[in-house]
Amino acid sequence: MGGSIQFRMLPTPLIQISEQIYAKFEAYQPTGSVKDRMVNYIFHLALERGDIIPHKTRIYEATSGNTGISLSSVAARYGCPCTIIMPENMSVQRRQMMKAFGAQIELVGHNAFADALARRNRLLEQEDAWSPKQFENPENVACHMTCTAPEIQRQVLEKGLRWRGFVHGAGTGGTMMGIKRYIDSCHLPVDCVLTVPDEGAHDHGIQGINDGADFLLDRDLMDATIRVPTSKAIQRMKAFARQTGLLVGISSGANLVAAETYVQTFKPKGIIITMLCDRGERYI
16 A cells, blocks of 8 residues: 555645735635645555554544544545544534534534543544554654645745744644744744734634644744734724635634734744644634
8 A cells, every 4th residue: 555645735825914924824725724735645654554543443523623524524535434522612514524424423512522532542442443643642743844845945946035034823733833844944034923822722713723733733843922812803804804814723823913913023024934833714
C-alpha cells in the first residue's frame, strides 16, 4: 500500500488585507477550513502505515467542529464509519455538515473538551478503531512545518514581500507550532504572535480557539500574545464580509483584530501574515 497513496493539498491564496497585513484564505480548502490540511496529512500517513483499512476501520475524534467536518469528509471518501464527539454549544451548522458526510455525532457538556477527549479514548479501546488524535499528535505540527509554512514562504518570495510576523490563534496549536518551527529552522526574522480570547479558556465565544492548545503549543516560544474579546472578533468578521464580500469565521475575525493590533502597537518593518481559518456560514 506504501507507494500507492498520494497526499497533495492545493495552495490557498495569500490575500492582501491592508498595506501591512496579508492572510491565507483557507475557505478554499475542500471542506472550507484550515483543518483539511492536518486531517488529510495525518489520515494519509495512517493509510500508508496500514493503520486505517478502507471500509473497515472505525474513526473517532473529539473536536469543536472543523476537524470533524474534514475527518467526516475523508472517512466518507474511504468508506470508514466516523463518530465525532463535540461540546453541545458548538454551532449546529457544523454538526449538520458532518451528518451530511454520514458521520455520527455525540455531544458532551458546554465547552467540555476534557469530557470529549475522555469519551474518544474510551471508544478507541474497541477493535478496528483509529483517531488522528489532533490535540496530541506531533504529525499535526509536522504537517504545518513541512507543508503550510513553506507554502507561505514561497508566496511571500513570489510577491517580493518582507515577512516579519505571523499572527494566529491556537485550537490544537498545530498550525502555530509548525510554522514557528519552520521559521526557526530557516532563521527567518519573523515574530510569532498568539491570538487568545480575552474572556479566558472556557468563557469565550470564539469557536475553534483554545480548544486544547496546551497539548502541542509551547506558549513560552511565542513572541507576543494579543487578547481579543469575542464581541470584537464577531464585529470584525461582519465588517470584513461587508468590506470584501468574503464571509469568514469568528476565529478569522479574532486573527484580523490581533494582526491589526500588532501592527499598530509594534510597528513592524514588513508584512504580517495571519490565517482566515474557515468560512463564516457555519456560525450563522
